Amino acid sequence: MNPNHNSSLNNSGLLQLLRSDARDVKECFTRFSFQALMFSAVLIGIIVKFQKDDPRVAWVSVIVITVLLSVSRIGNYKYTTANRHYGYEIFLNNLLRSSSPLANRVKELVSIAQWEELMHAWRVIQPTIYKALYKKNSFKIDRLRREYRNNARKWFDHKSILVSGANYVAGTYVKSMHQILLYVSVAAFLPLIIFVNQVYSKSEPGLLAASVLALTIIMLLAWRQIIKIRLVRKQLEKGIHSILSCAVIWHAVAIAHYRTIRYIEMYENKKIGDLTLYTRLLSQEAFAMSKYAGNLPVWISMKEDDKRFFNRKNIDIEGDYVSGNIKGTARLKNISPAGVCLEYVKDFSSGAELELSAFLPQYGDVKIKVEVMKSDPDGLHCKIVGLFSEQYSNDIGKIENYCHA
Numbered sequence: 001m002n003p004n005h006n007s008s009l010n011n012s013g014l015l016q017l018l019r020s021d022a023r024d025v026k027e028c029f030t031r032f033s034f035q036a037l038m039f040s041a042v043l044i045g046i047i048v049k050f051q052k053d054d055p056r057v058a059w060v061s062v063i064v065i066t067v068l069l070s071v072s073r074i075g076n077y078k079y080t081t082a083n084r085h086y087g088y089e090i091f092l093n094n095l096l097r098s099s100s101p102l103a104n105r106v107k108e109l110v111s112i113a114q115w116e117e118l119m120h121a122w123r124v125i126q127p128t129i130y131k132a133l134y135k136k137n138s139f140k141i142d143r144l145r146r147e148y149r150n151n152a153r154k155w156f157d158h159k160s161i162l163v164s165g166a167n168y169v170a171g172t173y174v175k176s177m178h179q180i181l182l183y184v185s186v187a188a189f190l191p192l193i194i195f196v197n198q199v200y201s202k203s204e205p206g207l208l209a210a211s212v213l214a215l216t217i218i219m220l221l222a223w224r225q226i227i228k229i230r231l232v233r234k235q236l237e238k239g240i241h242s243i244l245s246c247a248v249i250w251h252a253v254a255i256a257h258y259r260t261i262r263y264i265e266m267y268e269n270k271k272i273g274d275l276t277l278y279t280r281l282l283s284q285e286a287f288a289m290s291k292y293a294g295n296l297p298v299w300i301s302m303k304e305d306d307k308r309f310f311n312r313k314n315i316d317i318e319g320d321y322v323s324g325n326i327k328g329t330a331r332l333k334n335i336s337p338a339g340v341c342l343e344y345v346k347d348f349s350s351g352a353e354l355e356l357s358a359f360l361p362q363y364g365d366v367k368i369k370v371e372v373m374k375s376d377p378d379g380l381h382c383k384i385v386g387l388f389s390e391q392y393s394n395d396i397g398k399i400e401n402y403c404h405a
Contacts, residue, residue, distance in 0.1 A: 014110050015089055022082035029075040033177050036071040040064045040184055045193045058195035062218060064188040068181045069225045076232040079174055080241050083268070087246025089114075091254070092245065100304055109254065118250075121257045121282055126249055129287040132293035148294045155297055156245045158238040163310055170237035178233055182226060189219065195223055246308060252296055255303050256285040319358025319368075321345065333357060333379070340370060342380040348372045354382070 011208050043064050092110065095103050104359035108114045133156070134142040154160045158168045192215050199208045201342045235241040260282045321342070331343040340356075348354070349372065356368040370382035 014112050014115055015092075017112070018085040018115075020087060025078040025081050027069075028179070029078040029174075032071050033181060036067050036181070038186060040068060040188070044188065044191075051194065052192055055198040058191035061191045065185050065218070065222055068185040068188070069222065069229065072178050072181045072229045073232075075174060075177065075237065076229060079236050080232075083172035083236060083241055083243045084246050086243045087313060088250050090243060090247040095251075102251075102258070102304070105254075105258070118253055118257055120279075121253045121260075122249070124279065124282050125253050125286045125289065128283075128290050129252075129293050129296065130291035133240065139224055139227075141163040141224065142231060143285055147388075151294060155248060155295060156240045158244065160244065168238060168253040170242070174233055174236060178229065184318070185222065185226075189215075191220075192218070225315065242389050248296055248300070251300050252289060255300060256282060256289065259303065260285055319356045321354045322355050323348065323352060323354045330356065330380075332356070339373065339381060339383045340368070341378060342370075342382060343378075345380045347375055348380060350374060353385075 043060050046303055047057050047060055080246065085371050092106065095106065095109075095293060102109075109118075132147060135145055135146060137143050152160065158170075160358050196208070196211050196215060199211050212219055232241065239245065260278055263281050264277060289296070319332055321328055328345065330345045333341050333343060342354075342356075345354075352372045354372070356370060358366055358368065367386075367388045368384060369386035373381045373383050375381070
């Protein structure tokens with residue numbers, strides 16, 4: 001660990017700002033919660049006092065339920081922000097203890113300007129990873145996808161990471177506050193149930209049916225919100241929104257951010273400041289990353305070891321090739337619409353066909369079919385006979401912009 005980096009981290013204005021913001025959002029939730037409880041107590045008091053004379057007052061309970069559940073949701077948003085901030089600090093501290101090429105960029109990563117860029121990247125990558133892991137069921141509630149449920153170890157599930165016999169206990173403040181808000185919300189249904197009983201005693205079938213229907217709808221909507229609030233709270237405590245999981249995602253965000261910048265430098269220097277191009281290429285990184293959503297640390301390890309994106313001026317594109325039963329990895333250089341030269345490839349005879357799989361900026365994952373023309377010490381010279389990309393089909397006019405001779 002570089003002591004100078006550690007000192008700059010402790011004295012960073014950005015981290016002090018993030019800590020202050022995290023503290024403020026947590027205090028904000030506490031304040032909102034007590035204000036909502038006091039407001040609800042006043043309304044429930046009014047209902048208790050006047051419902052006997054005017055049963056319709058019971059519907060004021062809907063306001064109480066709405067406010068309390070809304071504050072619970074706001075609390076989840078606030079703690080999601082706080083965990084994201086704390087996760088960033090953990091990511092930076094862990095970075096200083098590692099041999100990662102990113103460790104050389106700590107001074108950039110603790111600057112406020114860089115934070116704003118990384119937040120832009122976060123808002124592309126984190127939702128992409130989340131969507132790859134979760135999908136909405138018929139009640140529009142997020143559930144972990146079936147293919148990940150039975151994984152013995154999940155990087156975003158603290159308990160699954162622990163060895164047998166160990167235990168993990170998250171903070172209980174948010175859970176306790178949610179329970180108080182929930183209990184009062186449930187209690188607020190009592191005046192509505194009493195109202196239905198009052199209508200029933202007056203023998204008004206039409207009004208009774210409408211009241212029961214309205215109460216059922218309100219209860220179903222409230223139940224749905226309670227389930228969603230509980231799910232997000234669990235994610236905050238020991239899941240995808242926890243501090244540790246946020247630190248892992250920040251690591252992936254930083255790598256994707258610098259990879260995207262290097263792609264832009266390679267693509268066309270005059271477009272380095274083009275934010276739309278940055279976002280587009282970043283989304284390609286996010287899409288490729290989503291294939292490793294169930295094991296994000298593996299993607300981080302693979303991309304972080306590729307020091308070309310941090311230490312070299314030029315980037316060579318590498319891809320996998322296959323020809324019959326022969327498979328391997330090749331470096332693609334001198335790519336043009338006419339052909340490509342392959343390094344590190346076994347000697348193939350003229351006329352042999354290979355299929356290459358590679359990731360090209362702007363084009364994303366592509367399949368390139370080539371035919372061997374000749375072989376020399378520089379590599380295997382091939383003619384491009386076909387290209388397939390999910391985004392762009394049969395368009396290779398600018399591929400040469402991605403490689404340097």
